[in-house]
Amino acid sequence: MTNRKAVLEVKNLQTSFFTDDGVIPSVDFVDFEVREGEILGIVGESGSGKSVTSLSVMGLIPSPPGKITSGEIRYNGADITGYSEKQMRQIRGNDIAMIFQEPMTSLNPLFTIGSQMMEAVLLHKKGWSKKQAHARSVEMLKLVGLPRAEELMKDYPHQLSGGMRQRVMIAMALVCDPKVLIADEPTTALDVTIQAQILKLMKDLNTRLNTAIILITHDLGVVAETCERVVVMYAGKVVEEGPVERIFTNPQHPYTKGLLASVPDMRFKKQSLYSIPGNVPKPGSIKEGCRFAARCSEVFGRCTVESPPLYQTAPDHKTRCFLYDPEEVTAHDRAIVES
Amino acid sequence: MTEPLLKVEGLKKYFPVKNGLFGKTTGHVKAVDDVSFYVNEGETLGIVGESGCGKSTTGRMLMRLLEPTEGTVTFDGQELTKLSPQEMRKARREIQMVFQDPYASLNPRHTVEKILMEPLIVHNIGDTKSRKKMVRDFLEIVGLSSYHAKRYPHQFSGGQRQRIGIARALMTNPKLIIADEPVSALDVSIQAQVLNLMQKLQRELKLTYIFIAHDLGVVRHISDRVGVMYLGKMVELASSENLYAEPLHPYTKALLSAVPVPDPNFIREEILLEGDIPSPSNPPSGCTFHTRCPFAMDRCKQVVPQLEEIKTGHYVACHLYDADMIDKN
């Protein structure tokens, strides 16, 4: 499992927005990789940079005001950060596909599902006839579990429920057999019973087609149930990364710990919920030290002056916190022995 | 037994569906269709259900922000549904609402002080000096500072704005607060702060809450009793303990089984529901859940099941619990 090859590597990615309030690095030196056929979760609070990260990968950052200001994005080993728009269109068509946060805004209300599906097919399958495109579209709609696929081709988006529209979006993203599918909050706008259907569909497709999936969400329950590994983001940075199993049973970063303790669990009633004090910082407002310092219960001397790097704390586990600095750890052990 | 603080009987709201050139009414959206429940003083009643099932419409009718099509709402012995608009305005001093979207519900051009003073002015409470003091006091109570009084809503984060929304609801010293998705728009860490605040205020000020939400974990955490709605109807109502441990209605079972649990080792008993929620303008006959229910029987298509007390304090509307069915089991 752990030895699977990385298909997508994000290295030292910084994406900034040049606004009237100055340059805001919304994604600030982010590192992670997506391995062949895995489901990787990205969690984090609103504004932590999840969408900007995925738009950067897709080459879809609106410019101006946005720009990738540093780092590289490697797809199958090749750096695609410098690709031209034409080359990126190739990548988007055939290798990496994305489903966006709002299903309604990404389907055109004026065209039938069929014409939009066929357009997506023809974009990637040059030289195909309309008939072939139609057949492929119907096949994809069936693949994502939509009933009456033939008739659905003639329907307009508003005639479909939210869950059905999301299935269409997934079908459309899959027409080109992408190696990586980025799903940005694909179920946030949906009810839980419909969410369960869509998550099951994504897991099925992952197993059947071996598509690697990046699942962006703020719901820790969704991560626990769907993903193999997870990246936790806070204020534009990756603060922890590891296998889901480990992160949920043995979280290391104080933010991850706090986050897990803040979620009410439906299975039992906690007397009182833990809550992380303070507010999520405005992007770009913290210039020095650890971005979580103002809210951290374990903050100490150097946290407000230095920026912690990502420490490798176990073979497949990384944490951005000075508590895991090997030197701090030994100093701490020494202090315990001496006391 | 003491009388409940709030008693709702046979509440309905049918919205007309207008069509064609002359705006003829061609049908009705049965947003809330014959809902009854009560809320005891000092407790929290949670109301859950999927989008469009009528939670907000129910909440708004309790305060008569929406006029019910039918049914009665009795609050503290007074039948609200019979009050004149003027009397109703007075009664609202005792019932306040907190909304989902703190952005939309606070006037962006007013300072926090002005926003919080408004309910005091409307209800003629205190003079300018004492009002200003109350504003400062309540800001502290909800965990903000008195210096926040001079600021505008956009200068606050989402969680802080929700605190302002809660402070505004508290200004008139109400007995009942109807909170419609008060934490749905907030991040997890901020959501926990607001939930804790609401619980603290309830203890200190002896408040009664109706807590509307679609997050079943949040509702479990905060509620003493929980009602589950589906297509305008209350299908199950029980203590939160019993409802989560032993749901009786097939819809509640499916709903609970669909909630992702933040524990990778949890193995669920999954009940995947087929199909989508039907339109409330054309609800299925009989039990409105029969189009998706794995246990649907003949009678389910014809007879509307009534909400009955199956066990002490545990109410269900489902034919599986009809007397002859229980005998069979």
Ligand SMILES: Nc1ncnc2c1ncn2[C@@H]1O[C@H](COP(=O)(O)OP(=O)(O)OP(=O)(O)O)[C@@H](O)[C@H]1O
């Ligand atoms: N076009 C833009 N111009 C300026 N700032 C932007 C732009 N797009 C995003 N940002 C900023 O980048 C930061 C990260 O935003 P992003 O959308 O990635 O957050 P997110 O983690 O996806 O949050 P959410 O959970 O709310 O979707 C935010 O502070 C946002 O304001």
Ligand SMILES: Nc1ncnc2c1ncn2[C@@H]1O[C@H](COP(=O)(O)OP(=O)(O)OP(=O)(O)O)[C@@H](O)[C@H]1O
């Ligand atoms: N003013 C209105 N006119 C017509 N139909 C309405 C009106 N207000 C609500 N409805 C309909 O009534 C039904 C119930 O709506 P309501 O807002 O009460 O649902 P809800 O349970 O609060 O949903 P959500 O979880 O999405 O907030 C929906 O089908 C809605 O479309």
Ligand code: SF4
């Ligand atoms: S580096 Fe310091 S402030 Fe940051 S999370 Fe670790 S202990 Fe807390």
Ligand code: SF4
């Ligand atoms: S009444 Fe019938 S259809 Fe409705 S929930 Fe019960 S068994 Fe299912």
Ligand SMILES: [Mg+2]
């Ligand atoms: Mg986003």
Ligand SMILES: [Mg+2]
């Ligand atoms: Mg609502």
